[in-house]
Amino acid sequence: MTLADMQFVTPDLRLAAAEIFISLMACLILLFDLLVKDRKRTATFVATQLTLVAAALITLATSSGEISYTFSNMYVGDLMGDLLKLLLYVTVLVVLFYSRGYILEREQMAKGEYYALALFATLGMMVMISANHFVIVYVGLELLSLSLYAMVAMNRDSVPATEAAMKYFVLGALASGLLLYGMSMIYGATGTLEITAVAERLYTGQVDRMILVFGLVFVVSGVAFKLGVVPFHMWIPDVYHGAPTAVTLFIASAPKLAAFAMLVRLMVNGMIVLAQDWQAMLILLAVLSMAIGNIAAIAQTNLKRMLAYSAISHMGFMLLGMVTGVVSGDARFALNAYSSSMFYVITYVLTSAGTFGMILLLARGGLESDEIDDFRGLNKRSPWFAGMMMMMMFSMAGIPFFVGFFAKFSVLQAVVAAGYLWLAIVAVAFSLIGCFYYLRVVKIMYFEQPVSPTPIEAPAQMKILLSANSLAVALLGIFPQALMSLCAFSLLRSL
């Protein structure tokens, strides 16, 4: 085909309306912020929140429920993407709301750029969620990562934050390199970068399998880094610990949704034919993550660091759902398995946002309160929030009847249905070990005396939102069915 007879199809911009809107608004907010004289940047903050709400409305309005492609098949709009994007807006909205008080107390973070970077990071995640092309996955990932590096480093006078940003940047660049190398191998083997076209060529079987699996190893490594699973987890504890808590909250919540979407797009949409190969790799990653995450978390005295190891173990658990989709060439259980993973990641994001929100609630007057000891005797200071924190810890530990229990339960169900009984037993054993450190936080809150019995002061809106978040954890635990069927339905219409 020569260029002369190449047909140019005008892309259907409606499908990507939300992405276009967010990028426009991020640029406008950047300009608008110059006019804001207020040192607290309230106007910028409100504009950012309104942008997220409007983007949610746009996504709702343009969602057709069909799988549709645009931008020469580089962009895919489907129900899974729409659902994840809606959850993404809500998460970012809540995260920025929690962070408000924290960043106002830190002069260098209380700038309009913080909100613009948050919006750009959101855009990056949206791009990743509806990518149908290796280049788009990579570009979205870089957009997200670059914004996050800057946000971590924003509190410049803090040495740990600068160190965390530097580590995150160097290791992130390395992981991007691995991912790109893998992608180039897959391009070499299949001759295309378009994810659905890769799937087609794999299906017809005219590819060099050796090079393909070779590339797959690198792609899995890159994705594993972004998910933060062992042995690509080294950055997680340092970044979670060193970053300002508001940014840790951001990193620990929304990007997990995007990383899950990246996993589904690359592995399930693109390379389901190679499921045997990547499932074996993911099993290894999952077991190692659950082991190292849960055991290392026990030794931590810093709550942020403990939650970082807990995040590693949770991502390992989530991977269990992804490894049980195809059993000896039979994809009967795929939908069930993948939707259990999706449910797991969504509920984890909800719980994680609430837990870090609680650390932000206690951090006042420019001081952090991220040591586990800072939660000592919380029950005496505020019985209500001690109860909320307890619910979150119970949910993370997987104690019935909180949402974490059902998330773990549905993943284990998928694992057993696929015939990996030993894997289920390993997962339960490590979860039991994990219970120890979650329950220790509860013990410290209820059975020890507070260092100073000052009551908790926070704006009423923050208290209400944090309570709503925690109650959602409890309520979803009692009625998990709605969200579960939503996950299953969206995947059914998308895969």
Added chain:
Amino acid sequence: MEFKTFVFYFLSAILVLAGLRVITARNPVHAALYLVLAFFTASGVWMLLQAEFLAIALVLVYVGAVMVLFLFVVMMLDINLDRLREGFWSYLPLGSIIALLMVVEMGLVLGGNYLGLFESSVAQAAAEDSNVQAVGRLLFTDYVYPFELASVILLVGIVAAVALTQRDKRKNKAVSPSQQVFVKARDRVRVLQMPAEKSE
């Protein structure tokens, strides 16, 4: 072996060696120069694929602009080489065993397939049109989405650089001229009435 194949292997060998020297060279300036060589050789490989425009752009942009800047930065920073090398020899045995193992593994995996040049589905450059035209047209049609996103990434880079380096105005003692002209004698000198002290 065709001449083209020979050229490919020749350039690739130089490219790999240059890449190796970038990370092993003791002197950072040498490392940067090896990187220049690597870029140059890579552009040669692109030339073989008939992608002249990309080859020239690589040399112009990376060698001409980025690497020169890079060299300046490297020369300005006073890097203490000895401190960078600390612990190098103690890590070397383990590191080299692992590296050797990985090279052997990759060789085993790929060796069988790389006896001949990789003739395959990789898209052939459209020889009918000029290179610039082809790149330009694709960039603004099929690849318009990643192109726009790349521009957003650049914007994020600028915003991040400004946000991370800009400090508030320095608190110095300079006086604003516009306020200075309104000064009155009263503002300069204050006459105080004090009770006189007796000398002893």
